[in-house]
Amino acid sequence: xxxxxxxxxxxxxxxxxxxxxxxxxxxxxxxxxxxxxxxxxxxxxxxxxxxxxxxxxxxxxxxxxxxxxxxxxxxxxxxxxxxxxxxxxxxxxxxxxxxxxxxxxxxxxxxxxxxxxxxxxxxxxxxxxxxxxxxxxxxxxxxxxxxxxxxxxxxxxxxxxxxxxxxxxxxxxxxxxxxxxxxxxxxxxxxxxxxxxxxxxxxxxxxxxxxxxxxxxxxxxxxxxxxxxxxxxxxxxxxxxxxxxxxxxxxxxxxxxxxxxxxxxxxxxxxxxxxxxxxxxxxxxxxxxxxxxxxxxxxxxxxxxxxxxxxx
Amino acid sequence: xxxxxxxxxxxxxxxxxxxxxxxxxxxxxxxxxxxxxxxxxxxxxxxxxxxxxxxxxxxxxxxxxxxxxxxxxxxxxxxxxxxxxxxxxxxxxxxxxxxxxxxxxxxxxxxxxxxxxxxxxxxxxxxxxxxxxxxxxxxxxxxxxxxxxxxxxxxxxxxxxxxxxxxxxxxxxxxxxxxxxxxxxxxxxxxxxxxxxxxxxxxxxxxxxxxxxxxxxxxxxxxxxxxxxxxxxxxxxxxxxxxxxxxxxxxxxxxxxxxxxxxxxxxxxxxxxxxxxxxxxxxxxxxxxxxxxxxxxxxxxxxxxxxxxxxxxxxxxxxxxxxxxxxxxxxxxxxxxxxxxxxxxxxxxxxxxxxxxxxxxxxxxxxxxxxxxxxxxxxxxxxxxxxxxxxxxxxxxxxxxxxxxxxxxxxxxxxxxxxxxxxxxxxxxxxxxxxxxxxxxxxxxxxxxxxxxxxxxxxxxxxxxxxxxxxxxxxxxxxxxxxxxxxxxxxxxxxxxxxxxxxxxxxxxxxxxxxxxxxxxxxxxxxxxxxxx
Numbered sequence: 001x002x003x004x005x006x007x008x009x010x011x012x013x014x015x016x017x018x019x020x021x022x023x024x025x026x027x028x029x030x031x032x033x034x035x036x037x038x039x040x041x042x043x044x045x046x047x048x049x050x051x052x053x054x055x056x057x058x059x060x061x062x063x064x065x066x067x068x069x070x071x072x073x074x075x076x077x078x079x080x081x082x083x084x085x086x087x088x089x090x091x092x093x094x095x096x097x098x099x100x101x102x103x104x105x106x107x108x109x110x111x112x113x114x115x116x117x118x119x120x121x122x123x124x125x126x127x128x129x130x131x132x133x134x135x136x137x138x139x140x141x142x143x144x145x146x147x148x149x150x151x152x153x154x155x156x157x158x159x160x161x162x163x164x165x166x167x168x169x170x171x172x173x174x175x176x177x178x179x180x181x182x183x184x185x186x187x188x189x190x191x192x193x194x195x196x197x198x199x200x201x202x203x204x205x206x207x208x209x210x211x212x213x214x215x216x217x218x219x220x221x222x223x224x225x226x227x228x229x230x231x232x233x234x235x236x237x238x239x240x241x242x243x244x245x246x247x248x249x250x251x252x253x254x255x256x257x258x259x260x261x262x263x264x265x266x267x268x269x270x271x272x273x274x275x276x277x278x279x280x281x282x283x284x285x286x287x288x289x290x291x292x293x294x295x296x297x298x299x300x301x302x303x304x305x306x307x308x309x310x311x312x
Numbered sequence: 313x314x315x316x317x318x319x320x321x322x323x324x325x326x327x328x329x330x331x332x333x334x335x336x337x338x339x340x341x342x343x344x345x346x347x348x349x350x351x352x353x354x355x356x357x358x359x360x361x362x363x364x365x366x367x368x369x370x371x372x373x374x375x376x377x378x379x380x381x382x383x384x385x386x387x388x389x390x391x392x393x394x395x396x397x398x399x400x401x402x403x404x405x406x407x408x409x410x411x412x413x414x415x416x417x418x419x420x421x422x423x424x425x426x427x428x429x430x431x432x433x434x435x436x437x438x439x440x441x442x443x444x445x446x447x448x449x450x451x452x453x454x455x456x457x458x459x460x461x462x463x464x465x466x467x468x469x470x471x472x473x474x475x476x477x478x479x480x481x482x483x484x485x486x487x488x489x490x491x492x493x494x495x496x497x498x499x500x501x502x503x504x505x506x507x508x509x510x511x512x513x514x515x516x517x518x519x520x521x522x523x524x525x526x527x528x529x530x531x532x533x534x535x536x537x538x539x540x541x542x543x544x545x546x547x548x549x550x551x552x553x554x555x556x557x558x559x560x561x562x563x564x565x566x567x568x569x570x571x572x573x574x575x576x577x578x579x580x581x582x583x584x585x586x587x588x589x590x591x592x593x594x595x596x597x598x599x600x601x602x603x604x605x606x607x608x609x610x611x612x613x614x615x616x617x618x619x620x621x622x623x624x625x626x627x628x629x630x631x632x633x634x635x636x637x638x639x640x641x642x643x644x645x646x647x648x649x650x651x652x653x654x655x656x657x658x659x660x661x662x663x664x665x666x667x668x669x670x671x672x673x674x675x676x677x678x679x680x681x682x683x684x685x686x687x688x689x690x691x692x693x694x695x696x697x698x699x700x701x702x703x704x705x706x707x708x709x710x711x712x713x714x715x716x717x718x719x720x721x722x723x724x725x726x727x728x729x730x731x732x733x734x735x736x737x738x739x740x741x742x743x744x745x746x747x748x749x750x751x752x753x754x755x756x757x758x759x760x761x762x763x764x765x766x767x768x769x770x771x772x773x774x775x776x777x778x779x780x781x782x783x784x785x786x787x788x789x790x791x792x793x794x795x796x797x798x799x800x801x802x803x804x805x806x807x808x809x810x811x812x813x814x815x816x817x818x819x820x821x822x823x824x825x826x827x828x829x830x831x832x833x834x835x836x837x838x839x840x841x842x843x844x845x
Contacts, residue, residue, distance in 0.1 A: 052429040053407040079794065079828065141601075147590040148601075166594050167808075254594040255534045255804035258797070270797060275790030276403075276425045 047286045051279040063279065070283035083267040086260055087244045093177050095237060101181045102188035103230065107218055109189060110196050125186025136179060137251035144175060172257040180248065192226060199225035231308045239296035242288045264288060344445055346385040350679040353412040357731040358392035364725040368392045371722050372696055372732055379692060384682045406431055406671055413674040414683060416666050416734045420471065421792065423669050424784065427470040433670040436462065436469040438677050446681055448689040452735055460664060463783045464844055471669035478738030478751065479663050480618040480770040484542050485643040487612050490519055499648040509587045512612040520610065529587045531602055531614040536803035537565025539615055544575030545659055546649035558780045559837045562788060566659055567799050573818055579807045580814045593804045607632035618770035622763060625756040645766040655773050662777035665737040688735045690742050697728040697739055712749035713741055782840035787832040798825045
């Protein structure tokens with residue numbers, strides 16, 4: 001007994017002596033996460049309290065209605081309910097149209113045989129990812145404005161009616177989703193292309209020998225090979241169904257379409273940050289996170305039930 | 313472990329009591345001068361101008377530092393805060409307890425929020441005690457501005473109001489050369505103004521030649537209330553009571569004033585008649601598209617800040633138009649919108665400007681008050697506003713001060729060093745006649761007659777905002793941004809609506825505004841007004 005314990009301790013010591021530098025390397029990112037991701041969580045408390053930035057969260061008095069004052073306030077606010085609706089709608093559309101886009105694009109890129117052309121195309125489709133939404137909204141205005149936008153000028157010159165891309169709520173949603181796909185689809189292909197390279201080429205050869213044409217090979221080899229990656233990314237994007245970007249809707253929006261463009265992050269900005277009601281915005285943020293967590297767990301267990309690996 | 317902690321705590325306590333004993337020592341002041349040197353920090357706006365000097369360390373800060381040390385034995389350190397994000401940065405500084413001893417902001421709600429949390433020094437007892445030693449502050453601001461924000465119940469005072477010395481707001485501008493070309497008089501009524509716009513539209517070929525299709529008779533922006541104020545508020549009845557200006561005065565664009573809707577209806581009609589820039593709703597704040605259209609000379613009329621076409625020297629709208637269309641071209645201020653009593657009434661703000669306050673972390677409130685007094689002394693603020701003769705200004709024959717553009721260490725980072733003269737906004741030479749002449753000289757390459765007219769019309773027949781000291785209106789807290797956005801949104805939407813849907817769009821927008829907090833504010837203001845007046 002004594003000996004084996006001694007032995008185990010020695011083994012542990014040896015292990016530490018050999019790898020302590022790696023642990024040291026790890027210490028910094030762990031410290032970062034603890035300090036900037038976990039410590040601030042103490043301020044979740046302020047979602048249930050009367051806010052006062054000059055005091056620590058545990059010193060604050062509880063808010064009215066057993067601490068749920070801010071949640072009640074949010075749900076009584078019509079703007080919040082609209083924001084909730086818009087967030088869900090825009091995110092669902094993004095999921096429906098934006099999620100398959102990079103998969104399709106990756107499949108197309110993968111089928112290109114002329115390597116140099118493939119590489120150039122890849123670089124070009126990545127580029128928009130590096131533009132900020134502010135720049136893209138500027139481009140969108142120059143291109144899509146109802147009267148002065150380039151696209152509409154062209155349409156009018158060839159005798160068509162101009163299209164209110166940014167002026168009518170319906171069209172705006174379309175422009176919003178389209179611009180999102182245009183910006184991110186290329187970048188998001190990276191992970192799929194990487195997954196495709198790990199598919200065993202013998203499978204393609206075998207399929208070819210069996211007489212499968214290109215489409216059949218994509219359907220029966222490439223896509224099944226991508227399935228685990230697709231599932232993981234799908235689960236993660238379901239976790240963000242209530243999350244909302246700020247800069248994209250904020251930059252693209254204008255006064256004519258606020259009925260569909262005001263999302264939760266904009267609500268938080270207007271009431272919470274600008275109006276300095278930090279507890280309210282904290283409550284909304286907490287609500288978003290909790291729902292997001294439910295979706296994440298739900299999607300994960302669903303994936304597992306159907307025999308996939310899930311994300312944990 | 314426990315013992316070391318206890319020892320440390322004890323030490324910290326001892327230290328802090330010792331330190332506070334030092335601070336608590338009564339201010340020894342002889343002839344307005346401290347016997348021992350005091351140190352204060354002062355917020356200064358940083359505009360990050362190209363070619364400018366460091367806002368916290370330059371010729372003018374040296375003037376202040378030397379003066380404060382000489383007159384009051386107070387050492388001043390400046391803390392730069394970015395001008396355009398001042399509220400956010402100030403929030404951070406206040407929350408961290410790092411705010412300068414003297415803070416300045418345009419946002420009273422920010423001060424109020426921190427005051428409620430106990431983060432701001434109450435100035436009332438200090439001012440009472442040291443009033444005799446602050447003659448210059450009182451001479452400049454008077455009881456009105458100093459006690460503007462005093463709480464009527466508790467008597468607390470969280471901030472004093474700087475003086476808005478040149479109280480101008482907006483003007484209605486039209487292209488003077490177009491009027492001449494079309495043989496039109498300056499419009500004096502709404503009908504004449506509308507006829508003028510129609511005439512611009514119908515004569516686009518004559519006025520713009522090959523660019524005829526770019527003609528925009530009237531330009532505006534999503535900030536409908538600001539950019540059409542003269543037109544819309546001419547529909548507000550002249551007999552509007554003071555009570556109503558307060559009760560319906562939460563919205564600084566006057567949107568809650570009676571009969572406002574009829575003014576917006578005119579814009580709706582114009583929009584549908586093709587008289588207004590079609591794409592105005594989609595461009596956000598700060599976008600330069602409209603400015604470029606103005607500079608290109610495609611726009612016939614617009615309403616904007618009182619001196620807007622003349623600002624920015626070589627790059628002003630005026631200079632651009634003159635380069636492209638000759639010396640006759642230019643915008644001139646006009647007065648086309650009389651109200652129901654035939655008066656060209658302008659609603660102007662109260663003469664208040666930035667708000668100066670001391671955070672609770674200020675341990676030198678008396679030295680800080682001396683600073684405000686120093687900065688308010690005519691001799692000192694005059695030097696800060698116009699600088700040295702022959703370097704930053706020259707005195708013309710009629711006595712007017714003409715500012716000179718300088719490079720290098722004596723450059724002013726803001727017009728008349730407004731960022732240093734935190735108790736006054738607007739050039740004050742000490743002589744009212746010289747002031748008007750000097751303002752007109754402040755615009756490079758613009759004939760003085762344009763400026764003089766704009767200066768006069770902007771505040772002619774003005775009705776100034778009054779101070780109604782009723783304390784905090786709870787319903788207003790945190791509502792500014794969301795309600796302002798609602799206002800801009802529904803006003804914009806009702807302008808672009810088809811004429812037959814105008815009422816529906818406007819009314820539902822107004823309902824939404826009122827039910828989202830607008831009505832609660834009106835009700836609470838009503839109750840507060842009736843309680844105190």
